[in-house]
Amino acid sequence: MITQRPLETFLDELASGAPTPGGGSAAAVIGAMGAALISMVCNVTLGKKGHEAVEAEMRSVRDASERLRAQLTSMVADDIAAFDGLMAAYRLPKANDEDKLRRADAIQSTLRAATETPLACARACAQVVALSRRAGEKGYAGVVSDAGVGVLAANAALRSAALNVYINAPSLKDRDYAAAALSEIEKLLADGARESEAVFELVRSRLG
Amino acid sequence: MITQRPLETFLDELASGAPTPGGGSAAAVIGAMGAALISMVCNVTLGKKGHEAVEAEMRSVRDASERLRAQLTSMVADDIAAFDGLMAAYRLPKANDEDKLRRADAIQSTLRAATETPLACARACAQVVALSRRAGEKGYAGVVSDAGVGVLAANAALRSAALNVYINAPSLKDRDYAAAALSEIEKLLADGARESEAVFELVRSRLG
Numbered sequence: 001m002i003t004q005r006p007l008e009t010f011l012d013e014l015a016s017g018a019p020t021p022g023g024g025s026a027a028a029v030i031g032a033m034g035a036a037l038i039s040m041v042c043n044v045t046l047g048k049k050g051h052e053a054v055e056a057e058m059r060s061v062r063d064a065s066e067r068l069r070a071q072l073t074s075m076v077a078d079d080i081a082a083f084d085g086l087m088a089a090y091r092l093p094k095a096n097d098e099d100k101l102r103r104a105d106a107i108q109s110t111l112r113a114a115t116e117t118p119l120a121c122a123r124a125c126a127q128v129v130a131l132s133r134r135a136g137e138k139g140y141a142g143v144v145s146d147a148g149v150g151v152l153a154a155n156a157a158l159r160s161a162a163l164n165v166y167i168n169a170p171s172l173k174d175r176d177y178a179a180a181a182l183s184e185i186e187k188l189l190a191d192g193a194r195e196s197e198a199v200f201e202l203v204r205s206r207l208g
Numbered sequence: 209m210i211t212q213r214p215l216e217t218f219l220d221e222l223a224s225g226a227p228t229p230g231g232g233s234a235a236a237v238i239g240a241m242g243a244a245l246i247s248m249v250c251n252v253t254l255g256k257k258g259h260e261a262v263e264a265e266m267r268s269v270r271d272a273s274e275r276l277r278a279q280l281t282s283m284v285a286d287d288i289a290a291f292d293g294l295m296a297a298y299r300l301p302k303a304n305d306e307d308k309l310r311r312a313d314a315i316q317s318t319l320r321a322a323t324e325t326p327l328a329c330a331r332a333c334a335q336v337v338a339l340s341r342r343a344g345e346k347g348y349a350g351v352v353s354d355a356g357v358g359v360l361a362a363n364a365a366l367r368s369a370a371l372n373v374y375i376n377a378p379s380l381k382d383r384d385y386a387a388a389a390l391s392e393i394e395k396l397l398a399d400g401a402r403e404s405e406a407v408f409e410l411v412r413s414r415l416g
Contacts, residue, residue, distance in 0.1 A: 030238055036219045
């Protein structure tokens with residue numbers, strides 16, 4: 001598993017000319033870092049004097065952000081599998097009509113996975129952005145900047161995942177699915193931009 | 209070294225209630241990921257047919273992004289050291305006037321390091337943002353989205369580092385230094401916002 005390798009090895013592999021890991025995997029890791037920071041804010045706040053009233057809420061935010069962190073971490077491997085699947089489909093033989101038909105089908109089904117995977121990443125990142133407001137508003141003041149970094153990471157990851165939807169959706173022959181995916185990503189991007197800026201400003205104002 | 213631990217361990221430590229690693233370390237890692245993706249675009253472009261004319265430029269961009277990646281990777285430990293130094297200063301005894309004076313001096317010098325460290329991170333991220341335009345413009349079309357993820361990561365990391373400057377600069381007694389640090393960070397933020405959005409749009413337009 002790539003996420004079990006040392007962080008520096010992951011960075012070396014990201015920088016190399018090998019096709020994976022690339023931007024899709026990076027998006028999942030950055031989203032997972034955003035989720036981890038929201039969890040951190042909750043974990044530090046839990047048990048802090050004067051924060052008893054928000055304890056239940058911090059627990060619920062943390063449980064949600066930990067679920068999202070696990071999902072986003074597993075999406076690093078999903079992204080690589082989707083990319084590898086697509087490349088394998090493109091490499092299928094095309095010597096005769098039967099080959100060509102099989103290859104075209106394989107490309108379409110792997111393209112769909114290569115659209116669905118970053119879309120799922122974008123959805124999870126949007127949920128991290130949504131959670132960050134509660135962490136930024138009610139978390140212990142000493143770690144509020146970590147909620148700010150969390151929301152910036154989650155929204156950058158959402159936008160990064162969107163780029164991978166843009167790459168793959170246009171080649172899909174199922175135009176209804178492609179249109180629905182593109183329309184969903186536009187909504188996620190618009191909501192994410194608005195909410196992440198609002199949370200960033202909230203965090204800045206709490207920094208004094 | 210924290211960056212030699214598995215990526216999942218780093219995420220676990222980020223999510224935990226321990227004070228480090230926190231947002232400052234996350235900013236350095238995200239910045240290093242941005243630099244790694246710019247290097248990837250250059251590495252894939254180098255040797256690609258039809259890209260001979262940009263070979264020298266891709267080499268020069270990659271050399272610069274690799275230097276920045278090494279710097280940003282080492283800033284993960286710098287951030288932890290700066291935070292630990294500041295916490296140790298706050299824990300110094302304050303039983304008598306001599307103690308109090310020594311403690312105040314230690315707080316000021318560690319606060320300065322805790323301002324300078326994220327400022328250096330923001331500067332390095334700004335340089336990654338600047339490099340991303342050449343990778344996004346001239347890199348091989350098949351990896352242009354990776355330049356887009358790179359610039360989003362670098363600018364999110366720049367903004368994240370800025371939050372740590374905002375936390376520490378106001379407590380500095382050297383108001384000239386604090387004002388210079390805050391003025392520099394504002395300029396880096398403004399330039400980073402403008403340039404990263406321009407590169408993101410450039411990448412989107414090349415995705416078709």
